[in-house]
Amino acid sequence: MCIIKLVMPKISQKGQHMPSSPIRKLVPFAEAAEKRGTTVFYLNIGQPDIKTPQLALDAVRIHSLETIAYTRSEGSEDYRKKIANYYEKNDIHVNHNDIIVTTGGSEALLFAFGTVMDEGDEIIIPEPFYANYNGFSTASGVKVVPVISKIEDNFALPPIQEFENLITSKTRAILICNPGNPTGYLYSEAEIKTLAEIVKKHDLFLIADEVYREFVYDDVKHFSVLQVTGLEEHAIVIDSVSKRYSMCGARIGYLVSKNKSFISTALKFAQARLSPPTLAQIASEAALETPQSYFDEVKAEYMQRRNTLMKELETIPGVKVAKPNGAFYCIVELPVKNADDFAQWLLEKFEFNNQTVMVAPAAGFYSTPGVGLNQIRIAYVLHEQSLITAVNILKEALKVYKD
Amino acid sequence: MCIIKLVMPKISQKGQHMPSSPIRKLVPFAEAAEKRGTTVFYLNIGQPDIKTPQLALDAVRIHSLETIAYTRSEGSEDYRKKIANYYEKNDIHVNHNDIIVTTGGSEALLFAFGTVMDEGDEIIIPEPFYANYNGFSTASGVKVVPVISKIEDNFALPPIQEFENLITSKTRAILICNPGNPTGYLYSEAEIKTLAEIVKKHDLFLIADEVYREFVYDDVKHFSVLQVTGLEEHAIVIDSVSKRYSMCGARIGYLVSKNKSFISTALKFAQARLSPPTLAQIASEAALETPQSYFDEVKAEYMQRRNTLMKELETIPGVKVAKPNGAFYCIVELPVKNADDFAQWLLEKFEFNNQTVMVAPAAGFYSTPGVGLNQIRIAYVLHEQSLITAVNILKEALKVYKD
Known part of the structure; x- marks a missing residue:
């Protein structure tokens, strides 16, 4: 019998404890859905679809470095x-x-x-x-x-x-x-x-x-x-x-x-x-020179989206939502046991008119274990019409989803 | 007698132990020298004077974001x-x-x-x-x-x-x-x-x-x-x-x-x-598309500067230098007790033809206390002629400097 020494330097405890992105494990399922030809509405991301002010984009174009x-x-x-x-x-x-x-x-x-x-x-x-x-x-x-x-x-x-x-x-x-x-x-x-x-x-x-x-x-x-x-x-x-x-x-x-x-x-x-x-x-x-009109427009756009989102979510039985007064996110409680499983199921097993949604399970936003398991975060960074479609998909999904 | 409670939250031990930049404390002296009208040759910095490849600068100018x-x-x-x-x-x-x-x-x-x-x-x-x-x-x-x-x-x-x-x-x-x-x-x-x-x-x-x-x-x-x-x-x-x-x-x-x-x-x-x-x-x-000719030119330029710097430094009595084979720095041992004091003196008290130099005391590059006290780091990121002038200033300074 011979003992082989496994020569492998150690990863730190800190590194092992670093949390993974709560959304990352869902990404392959979203990619697979898209490969099947299913349109995915991304309600999970914090990357706004709003355009950067033109003067900021231009400042880089005309740099003299x-x-x-x-x-x-x-x-x-x-x-x-x-x-x-x-x-x-x-x-x-x-x-x-x-x-x-x-x-x-x-x-x-x-x-x-x-x-x-x-x-x-x-x-x-x-x-x-x-x-x-x-x-x-x-x-x-x-x-x-x-x-x-x-x-x-x-x-x-x-x-x-x-x-x-x-x-x-x-x-x-x-x-x-x-x-x-x-x-x-x-x-x-x-x-x-x-x-x-x-x-x-x-x-x-x-x-x-x-x-x-x-x-x-x-x-x-x-x-x-x-x-x-x-x-x-x-x-x-x-x-x-x-x-x-x-x-x-x-x-x-x-x-x-x-x-x-x-x-x-x-x-x-x-x-x-x-x-x-x-x-x-x-x-x-x-x-910093961005005119107030830019913010007024963006704010009006988000407020409109929020209002539409709230209205649409209210039409889903068993859904609870905290109306946001700022930013562009909200936490939504769903009539499911585990939002993580549900989010994966949406991408892996469900489609409605060949469309589905990706949501962020909210458990990753809590550090207390077991809290927020039935919640998701929705980012309203999509156009109003897309939000309406996306929430309707969620509604149809919840009709057929079994924990 | 009354005891006043000093309400002041604490800075971390880690924050207190964070080292300051070894050059930073010299900056006010360099600024003061410039204000007096003295030209300062900066031998202390790692910011090359070489131009960024044009195609990299242009890529940003034509961005379509x-x-x-x-x-x-x-x-x-x-x-x-x-x-x-x-x-x-x-x-x-x-x-x-x-x-x-x-x-x-x-x-x-x-x-x-x-x-x-x-x-x-x-x-x-x-x-x-x-x-x-x-x-x-x-x-x-x-x-x-x-x-x-x-x-x-x-x-x-x-x-x-x-x-x-x-x-x-x-x-x-x-x-x-x-x-x-x-x-x-x-x-x-x-x-x-x-x-x-x-x-x-x-x-x-x-x-x-x-x-x-x-x-x-x-x-x-x-x-x-x-x-x-x-x-x-x-x-x-x-x-x-x-x-x-x-x-x-x-x-x-x-x-x-x-x-x-x-x-x-x-x-x-x-x-x-x-x-x-x-x-x-x-x-x-x-x-990444930068042609090899760019690197060849830059390398030739640095090699020339290094050779000139070595040659000039050798003319100063009591100076020891390790010839570098790469990068664009070298460590120079000076006939002084404390390079930190000398660097400050150069900026505060010395000038030759209304010019002086700023050097980086090398002690900050050691973690063993007391080592490298008589050393400086020179970055050869200046044109050849400036390097010659700068080393000559150093030579003149060492003639008159008293520890």
């Missing part, structure tokens, strides 16, 4: 001054030195996590939440402590006591997404101020992912954590041009805080990776 | 196939599925570190090394264990026994930069094979930062870790378009490995951040 060089690690002073000016117009008073330009909101999150948390530290996040918060937490060795918000309450913040029950000596921050992906929930000024009181009382950071700030409906106003007086040392904003100007692929975001120690520390993370992407900064700087 | 959308997290299949083809031409046999497109070599390093190491794990790196390896290690909670290579040996790898003496149960990888920043050292095929034996014996990964692969002089051939037979499960290459096509600001790099577990795990880190920058991928994909 001879060398695509590094920019400053924090982004150019000119660009950051313009960003500060954007915030000023939105009643948020920050200086360009309070801003670090990042490679998307993703990198802003990564820098924020690294700057405020060590291995084993805890961050409280109302769930359901943006699935990649799990990924950044795992990559940073940080533990997500979820506080459950419920579809019955339209995903409003749970009572203050529920947060305080979760705070331990390891807690370093509370993270919210406002308006929320995947819920579309918009936190009220009162809710933000409640959170402000909690973080001040317990010396925590309040990290607000406000990338959907412009997508707020029904004449409600967005209230930023940067607008709370006295919260200067605690408030951190994650921002991005991705959805605002429909340029997700640019990969430009910002980290904003008036806490000097926070910014100077985050800058060290930024320096290690040298520079945010130069071409994308050219497009993004130009995008 | 209406929406700057996400690409796949690993980069488009088309682009990765072209990258695989680039490697094939360089006698490196990889498939497009062995490649993940990253946001610069920086992100490739971050994903590699996260995929193979947990908090407290160790990575052995021959020093002096690229200063930001310290940053990525700190950000990843990983301990750098340096193995010293010496200017006397032209920075050749130390004997195999010195590596083995450093390997512990926590060691997960050896990282090399080939050709090296800041040494310009090119590892021989024999040295790479020695490293291969060590990592196979101890089940470690061999991570090779090969971003300077094209910058190899004197008709010596670059030998990649991906060319070692039997090292498939251990070899990881970090690559980047930054220097190759003089497009540092694009922020496009690659992670390459034939280890399937490694790639599928690194992909989860890539998915969490969604997509590498789209516009930069357009430029980078086009750059």
